[in-house]
Amino acid sequence: MTRFKLTAGILALMAVTGCSSVATHKNEKFYQNQEKISEYTQKGMDYYWHGGDLKKAEKEFFKGITLKGKYDVVENYFVEASNLNPSRLDLRFGIASSQILQGKTDEALDTYREIIKIYPDSFEANMLLAGYDYALGNMDEYNEIMNKMKSIYPEKTRNFEQRILRTEDFKKTQFNTYPFEMPGDNQAIVVLGYALGKDGVMQPTLIGRLEQALAMAKKNPNASIIVTGGVPQGGVTEAYLMKNWLVEKGINPNRIYIEDQAKDTVGNALYSVNILKNIGAKNVNLITSASHMRRALAVLQEMALTEGLQLSSLSNLVYLDYPSLQEAYSITPKENLVIYRDMMRAAGFWAYPGIQR
Template identity: 55%
Template sequence: MKNIKRKILITAVLSLSLMACTPAQNKSNKVSKDQIVQVVNFDNQRKIDELVQTGIYYYWNGGDLKKVEQEFFKGITLKGKYDVVENSFKEASNLDPYRLDLRFSIASTQVIQGKIAEALETYKGILNIEPNNFDANILFAAYSRINGDTLSYDNTLKFLSTIEPEKTAKYVASFERTENFLKTDIKTDAYKVKTPNHTIVTLGYALANDGTMRPTLIKRLDQTLAMAKLNPNSTIIVSGGVPKQGVTEGHLMKEWLVENGIDASRVFIDDKAKDTVGNAVYSTEIMKKLNTKNVTLISSASHIRRGLSVYKEVSVRENLDINFDNLVYLDYDSVEEAMKVSSKEYMVVYRDTLRGSGLWNYPGIQR
């Protein structure tokens, strides 16, 4: 029985890998027959599943680095939770080198750590196996641009425009929108809105360990309250779903607004989101039901460019025509200081906007 399964798997791997070797592929990049004939031991699947689950657990929660070193990564010194995540997917990929989702997950974790050059090499490895893979190409293009390699960016987009012109054009438009949002004039004073179907969307902030709101979140709510009073016909969405002591950010945010005079019927809660992309995904679902056409997004100044870019990307992906404006809690010494975009923020804005487009960090595993 084992021999039969082995033969079936060899045939499947050969077929899929040979399909990936297109005529347009450079000879230097072709995968050899010896590389193609790699049989994944069925017993390894359990190990792969364990490694993937370990990686995702540490992504969200962290944990005991010494324990995971002993159990999974003997001989590797781990410096932080993302080392665990990256090495989990590397070990899993070593067991099944042709599972591209594992390689994408390695690259995503490298990006999270700011290791852009390493992520680009990981994407090259994917393209060595599957040269026409759109997701790997567009991610390679985006992070090449972030890394200052405009030649690779231009050449990759030129190649993609020959095989997926419409899809490529959508991403070019997305990159242009992102660049515009990075130049956004931030607003620090509440204002009256003249456009119809207006919604105020306020982004949450991690609660303290005792389940209370931190000062940053209260400052965002102060701006929400000012905006809500000036625009009594506007609906309000409060977004934040990470629970502490049995309560979520969204729940406490609505409670605070109601206690400060806002009619509860105006306030809608998203209490599922765990990060900015989740904020955008879940509150966009609420905006669909509200028929929202115009949004004032409220967050901290240090976070607003990312929020605007991600929300717009999610709305475009959902085929919604929504205009986005902003109001911020100024967490800088001045507006001039807040307008400066660091290289780290530049990378993070692109990273999360790409996720908002549907290119998830851990494809097939989680967003």
């Protein structure tokens, strides 16, 4: 009898120990996967910003995959991360954003549809799918999604609908090519940067924008000036060189605010809006290239609304980078898609949730 009890006790102890080992193994596996997911997403975003050696990436990690560009690398890193934890919807959003960047719109829409199958009421997934449907002319699915979401999130969905209508208005923007007197008080001129050469030298496009900024600043001597652009080359940022150029041309440095954190158009808008709020500017003139203006205006307006800034007026002055104004008014399908992509980012829909807006 005693022998039986002893044996049963040992068996019970073995069973408990075995369960504990299984649980420990599962926990270790979970944390290992989390570390790998973090590694893959970080590598993906490093390629997003800086690119890299595609052949090296194929050889060392993506064996058997022919990579077509840096955004293809980003997509595949997020695919690998998602495979480790398919329930992580943020990783699937990252896959879709990478597909959009490559122009793989059909695949991106399918990725959003997969997210919606997992979480049918996801406001973010439904609105992103609807927004791209609208941009691509898929109106049946767009209307279906909007009707469904109005019954679940009526106010938020109507707000999104208003953002689309405003974006359509910005697509009809008439470009100003000569400086003019801005309306009202509390004026600010926002000048968007342009990528520097690798040696930190301003390129002709940026100088063209600055020449327009100089003319506008002289026409409106009470307007503050925000120069925005933060990608450094040769140890300097776009904004730093932009301010120096304007000061050398006679503009009072006290009028100029440097924004040197932004890496893209959405960043330009986000950080500039924060400065506009701090200085109390309500009447804003935006300066960039004609090819960039429609997107920049839509993004700045939506970012202002997202961040709680009500603008009294938002005007434009373009550096004409087309042979003629007539050509500048033509919107390609690619530009249309990018306008909506960045508008939705400005509206609060992160491209890479938790990593990059």
